[in-house]
Amino acid sequence: MEVGFLGLGIMGKAMAANLLRHGFRVTVWNRTLAKCQELAALGATVGETPASVVSKCRYTIAMLSDPSAALSVVFDKDGVLEQIGSGKGYVDMSTVDAATSTKISEAVKQKGGAFLEAPVSGSKKPAEDGQLVILAAGDKALYDGVVPAFDVLGKKSFFLGEIGNGAKMKLVVNMIMGSMMNALSEGLCLADKSGLSPQTLLDVLDLGAIANPMFKLKGPTMVQGSYNPAFPLKHQQKDMRLALALGDENAVAMPVSAAANEAFKKARSLGLGDQDFSAVYEVVKGAGGSGSGQA
Amino acid sequence: MEVGFLGLGIMGKAMAANLLRHGFRVTVWNRTLAKCQELAALGATVGETPASVVSKCRYTIAMLSDPSAALSVVFDKDGVLEQIGSGKGYVDMSTVDAATSTKISEAVKQKGGAFLEAPVSGSKKPAEDGQLVILAAGDKALYDGVVPAFDVLGKKSFFLGEIGNGAKMKLVVNMIMGSMMNALSEGLCLADKSGLSPQTLLDVLDLGAIANPMFKLKGPTMVQGSYNPAFPLKHQQKDMRLALALGDENAVAMPVSAAANEAFKKARSLGLGDQDFSAVYEVVKGAGGSGSGQA
């Protein structure tokens, strides 16, 4: 099977390499050509422009860094739009907002092409291991056509219906995650102030019904007060804000998520927005650390 | 090693059998003697009274159904107190409140004996499989002495310090669990009202960083609206109330847990207290199911 691949950043490079390793013929393009040479060494063909890749391949996958890169690759000169059309499909796996996704979708469809948004859950390591979770939405026939590629790139792919549903699913998952992070923070703080060891709480949690990879990964660093940003708190808070707005649109009251969101806002007000989202623990512990006393 | 074992209910029977299977000599006692015969068939000696078991054994373990049974076995005629004393240890693995535990502890210590509270996490199946999690607190030397028994009964035991800490640790864990159940309920409801499949959300969650046994077990039955009580909602709410009270004593603000607690209260007001704690999903969905409109 032949696919085009646009964007060879950390994620894209790992994904394109995976496709090559599993026998796909891959034509790659990247804004800076050096990246393409690495893939060529693994057997990839190099395309001159996004348009030329689309021209050559029935299916073209993109993995770009942000909404502006995603738009540029489609709408700029020599972009996807110049060659997309009937019988061709474009799959954008970048993480973008609903508006960006909708704009690309409409332009591609107007040219007669098919479009699929397919944001992923998982970062570098899962990308290299083909263990991403793929949240696809848009053209179902195109989804069916690229499933062989998704099977290589991810441990599981989902087709979620209309454009926008991929992004919505990510918001829902991240909202639950944000509430859980607050629940853990409150539990750690309660343990600590009640004379129990927070580390022991983590050990007990890890043996029970609510054990999960996030508690296992973040718990120990939180106890150390270390918040090296894997997922910046301001992005977590943004996702909670958007999830709550989605709930507002649909009249869904979510008081626990709302309380969690306010804690993340408080963390931002304390200057923790660029720290890891687990830094909300600092808010629960006492906000600012000026500390203290008790009445 | 020789131990006494008081209480052969569902849990106690499985635990005593496990000890026998691993070569312990066990002297059992139960209020209704029939239960003792089953254990005798597995090699146990049968004691006449709690006092006679304690008289015979250096260490006596109890697993009783509730605080009143736990007190009765100790304080009644022919009870533990009559024979406990210097050089003997009493380990209560029942789930009881702090006041009960403290009362037993003081009485045992006054007689010169050693006491350990050791409530467990896990029910019938883990008890049979020796996979309980044991939250012990009280006399450290006694803990060290009975570790060989704990190693058989549980996959892990913790020594948590002073009397009361075992119960506190359970409260903290259950509080986190209650907030997580609300987080899941809100996410399922948001998915549903936003045009996403709740079942697909469960599938996505199960592949990611917040995957956990509780979501996997409860999610599908929640989606079906089935709340067969494994852990009754009114008990979950009681534990959240007690955890929040513990936070109040120690001036720990826990707004997410407080919001979750109010949702469980609302569930009680809707008559869901005897359903499974996952029935809080009904509150999030719309409280009462009368359903309906939107402005």
Add this chain to the structure above:
Amino acid sequence: MEVGFLGLGIMGKAMAANLLRHGFRVTVWNRTLAKCQELAALGATVGETPASVVSKCRYTIAMLSDPSAALSVVFDKDGVLEQIGSGKGYVDMSTVDAATSTKISEAVKQKGGAFLEAPVSGSKKPAEDGQLVILAAGDKALYDGVVPAFDVLGKKSFFLGEIGNGAKMKLVVNMIMGSMMNALSEGLCLADKSGLSPQTLLDVLDLGAIANPMFKLKGPTMVQGSYNPAFPLKHQQKDMRLALALGDENAVAMPVSAAANEAFKKARSLGLGDQDFSAVYEVVKGAGGSGSGQA
């Protein structure tokens, strides 16, 4: 003093009449001319178009029904923009969003004119009695110029600084009001379920430090379960959403307002959006009235 007055709806008519009664010379305009005759009978001059009113008067005040009317009067043919310019001031007292206000402000200033937004607190009765509260923002010199008119129209006017601040002040006030309405609802429900009379609670409240006109006005109708819409719940919830969004922009965590907002959302989900905002009491009482039991 001479002023122009555009818009003679319920509010505008009362306000223009007030100005005439206090000796102002007023040139009025209204989309439907019949309304103008009533004012002419009180001594007003009638203008042909917004442009002709502005042409004649140094200061022109507008009181229009919504953002689209506010924009139309300025930007359409024969609109304010055609005659506004250096030495002339335009005062929009309509309740509009920040974007509308900003758009009008920029257009007026580009023509060399001065602009003031001046939304009011208060409805028909205070308008007739000259008891409005005026929240003005924009051009300070213009504010100073029209203070004599504001003194007639309102019991108090405030100059709040830059354009947008009038609308923001309204949001803050309405957010506090929404939290108070929830506080009252929770108190009434707690009284009722605890064996106290809700009406007696209202009587006690009215004699104490937190007595306020809203509790006095809304309390009795809430106790009767009557929610005739004076301020529709969906508008209250919209204001809380916008106030929380303003807080989000500025990293202000507001957990009580957030909890109140979720209650209003729940009310919307129960179909109460078009009822009075005091209908949030139904959510606190038990959401849906399906009633019932307790565990």
Add this chain to the structure above:
Amino acid sequence: MEVGFLGLGIMGKAMAANLLRHGFRVTVWNRTLAKCQELAALGATVGETPASVVSKCRYTIAMLSDPSAALSVVFDKDGVLEQIGSGKGYVDMSTVDAATSTKISEAVKQKGGAFLEAPVSGSKKPAEDGQLVILAAGDKALYDGVVPAFDVLGKKSFFLGEIGNGAKMKLVVNMIMGSMMNALSEGLCLADKSGLSPQTLLDVLDLGAIANPMFKLKGPTMVQGSYNPAFPLKHQQKDMRLALALGDENAVAMPVSAAANEAFKKARSLGLGDQDFSAVYEVVKGAGGSGSGQA
């Protein structure tokens, strides 16, 4: 009309003086006799002991500083119980918990006497001015008998039914007050961070539908960051805790009050428990004042 009066602290002295001024014959008793002389100068008779006052008077009113004083006056040697009996009534206007009130009630009734709890709303100034609000509960006939005294002591008295209802009514009122204080704090902070003057917000509030004496009294000192304790924050938080517990008993979910309670707890954790309850504003502003930043 003749009444006994036990307890001549700040409140009791003002109340007894009021009764004298309105023509009541009053027999007073106080633990330290000096206080009695002041009242004797106003025309009071001085009793030797609580028992002797009760012996002489059909109705005896008490206003004591705390539960232990309230119990002591009744149960100690020469206490109320020694002379109370059929045809005599005892009215305790002290602020005590339900257990204290119930204990006194039962003892008085067992002797054949009648009992009324009658805690008040209002402090020194209203006591001097006869402007207290009296929340009475217990024996209705006794209430009817002492109404003439209540008419002098308060601007309004309520008979609320069974013993305990007086205390419950105070809790409900104080819970609403605590939520309102949080609503005001959040509004002041939002105004401040959004470029509006908090003082102007207070001015606007004072002219509108939610104007109330508490906002008027506390708002300006909050803006100054001054929290001289009129009502200590730890007492406000205790009342919210008790009100939430009352709600828990009756399955009333109160998410806004719960969120407010957590803010007061956070304030306690920051050492603000002995400041005025309006110091919760410090929590909203940023907890600890370490200030700062934003992501």
